[in-house]
Amino acid sequence: METNLKKNSIELGVKLGTLLFIVTTVIYITDIKLFTNFSVMLAFMIPALAVSIYSVFDARKIQNQIISFKEAFIAYFLCIAVGYLIVTIGNIVIFKLIDPAAADIIHEEIMIASKEMLEGFGTPSEIINETMNEMQNNHSFSYKAIIQNYANALLRNAIFGLMIAAVLKKS
Numbered sequence: 001m002e003t004n005l006k007k008n009s010i011e012l013g014v015k016l017g018t019l020l021f022i023v024t025t026v027i028y029i030t031d032i033k034l035f036t037n038f039s040v041m042l043a044f045m046i047p048a049l050a051v052s053i054y055s056v057f058d059a060r061k062i063q064n065q066i067i068s069f070k071e072a073f074i075a076y077f078l079c080i081a082v083g084y085l086i087v088t089i090g091n092i093v094i095f096k097l098i099d100p101a102a103a104d105i106i107h108e109e110i111m112i113a114s115k116e117m118l119e120g121f122g123t124p125s126e127i128i129n130e131t132m133n134e135m136q137n138n139h140s141f142s143y144k145a146i147i148q149n150y151a152n153a154l155l156r157n158a159i160f161g162l163m164i165a166a167v168l169k170k171s
Contacts, residue, residue, distance in 0.1 A: 005059045005071060009078035012058065016051040016079060017086025020044055024090055032102050036109045048083060049160065055079035056168045065170055072165035080157040088150045095141045103141035111135050 023043050027034045034040045059075035060067045067075075095103035111132060118128045139145060 004062050005075055006078060008058055008062060009055050009075045010082050012051055012055045013079040013082025014086065016048060016083030017090075019047055019051070020083060020087040021090040023047075024087060024094070028094060028099075028102065032106055033109050035106045036113050044087075048080060048157070051083065052076045052079045052157070052161070053164060053168075056164060060168065060170060067168070067170055069165050069169040072169045073161050076161040076164055077154075077158060080161065081154060084150055084153045084157075088146060091141075091146055092143070096143070096146075100141075103139070107135075107140040110140050 027040060027043075053076070055078075056067070056072050056075045059071060063071065095106075114135065115128060115132060118131060
């Protein structure tokens, strides 16, 4: 049964990754400045959360409604890990290979938004300048940053996954 559970979670993760990659591509085609919009980021988080929770429910169905905490967590996390891996590879293809200039534009927009936010909080200008220098030296679409974003997404979702597994487990 555990093999079916993992296979099903991976299949759902592939579907999730494909969906998120399509969303990324549509945003890229429409207006790359939308990548800095918080509402647009919800377009990634909400489907990811929904599909991964569905993965747990589907795993319960495969297991005849009996699923341990570990199995529920695996169903959730495997779906997320595969989905985000696909969209991460897609980001590398789009922003590192096909159109690195788009990555530069997004990075610049992120810097502008960050500066405006810091100024809005009344942050001293020396700290703002330091932050801008650091951001200038650490591009948002470097391989390191892309991998860190993937790792952060996994960590964030591991926390959600633990909570969801605790709620949805059924012995």
